[in-house]
Amino acid sequence: xxxxxxxxxxxxxxxxxxxxxxxxxxxxxxxxxxxxxxxxxxxxxxxxxxxxxxxxxxxxxxxxxxxxxxxxxxxxxxxxxxxxxxxxxxxxxxxxxxxxxxxxxxxxxxxxxxxxxxxxxxxxxxxxxxxxxxxxxxxxxxxxxxxxxxxxxxxxxxxxxxxxxxxxxxxxxxxxxxxxxxxxxxxxxxxxxxxxxxxxxxxxxxx
Ligand SMILES: O=C(O)c1ccccc1N[C@@H]1O[C@H](COP(=O)(O)O)[C@@H](O)[C@H]1O
Numbered sequence: 001x002x003x004x005x006x007x008x009x010x011x012x013x014x015x016x017x018x019x020x021x022x023x024x025x026x027x028x029x030x031x032x033x034x035x036x037x038x039x040x041x042x043x044x045x046x047x048x049x050x051x052x053x054x055x056x057x058x059x060x061x062x063x064x065x066x067x068x069x070x071x072x073x074x075x076x077x078x079x080x081x082x083x084x085x086x087x088x089x090x091x092x093x094x095x096x097x098x099x100x101x102x103x104x105x106x107x108x109x110x111x112x113x114x115x116x117x118x119x120x121x122x123x124x125x126x127x128x129x130x131x132x133x134x135x136x137x138x139x140x141x142x143x144x145x146x147x148x149x150x151x152x153x154x155x156x157x158x159x160x161x162x163x164x165x166x167x168x169x170x171x172x173x174x175x176x177x178x179x180x181x182x183x184x185x186x187x188x189x190x191x192x193x194x195x196x197x198x199x200x201x202x203x204x205x206x207x
Contacts, residue, residue, distance in 0.1 A: 002171050002203050003178030005056060005157070006185065006196060008035035009045060014191040019049045021200045026053050027180070030070055031060040031082060033134065034189060035182070039073035046075050056080050056102070060133075064093055071097055078102055078124070082133045087118045100124040102157065106131035107139040107147065117150030125155035127180060136183030137161045144174045164198035171206040179203060 006018050007027030018026055026049060028042040029035040037045070046055045054077040057070060061083030071079060079093060082104040090101045103123040105116045108131045119126050128147060130139045138161035148156055155177040158170060163184030171179065185195040 002176065002206065003157070004200055004203055005178060005180040006191075006199075007056070007058065007159075007180055007182040008033075008186075009191060010035060010037055010041070011191065012045065012048060014193065014196070015045045015048050017193045018196060019053060021197065022204060023053060023200060024178070025056050025078065025180075027056040027058050027080065027182070028074060028076075029058045029134075030062070031058055031134075039070040042070075042074035042076075054078055058082055058134075061085070064089070064096060067093055068097055071099055080104060080127065082129075087122045090119065091122050094122075094124075102127050104129050104133060104159070105147075106133055107143055107160075109140055109143055113143065113147055114150060116147055120150060120152045120154045123154060125157050125177065126151055127157040127159050129180075130160035133160075134182065135160070138166065141170060141174060144176070162199070164195065164202045167199060168202050168206055171203055 003024045005025035005027055006023055008029050028037050056078040057076040058080045078100045080102045094101045101123050102125040103119045104127045107128050130137045157178040157180050158176045159180035162181045181199055185199050
């Protein structure tokens, strides 16, 4: 089964809707973004989710002390690191928080992408995204098999410009462990319940 993460939630109505769908993860963005929430807001929103849904915090280059503070306040289960975090930093944060760590990797389509292999066996998952993270634009999916080979058994999530129209092809062709969506389920900057349902339905149809 393909795991599903819906990211960038800020409103109670959307949280209730996502909580009623077969979704494994919900993401809260703590990076500077139009989707940014505070730890306190995330705690309140996340408190309305069923226990089956894990809460993921999205961070860009935040130090370990601040990560810990936000994770505890917001009640996070997973830390998604979207900046220049090293494998050593990921290992340390995993050890000190006891939480799962996902490393987001911006795919550029050049030799530097091979460095993603340094996170294999350290991060609980690697999330491949467009090199401009959170941009809503897909990267070249043809790179997936090459990069997956560097990750060995580490879980692979795909993000970057996914929506209900393209996720079926992605799942069918590349069979990632999970998919992550944000801007593709928005309408004029707000999460759209119909688009979220359409996305989840499309992923589940591929099983
Ligand atoms: O969503 C944001 O604003 C954001 C800001 C900074 C880093 C990451 C961000 N979001 C993550 O980006 C990917 C792709 O999102 P999209 O579907 O292409 O919009 C996803 O993992 C979001 O969690």
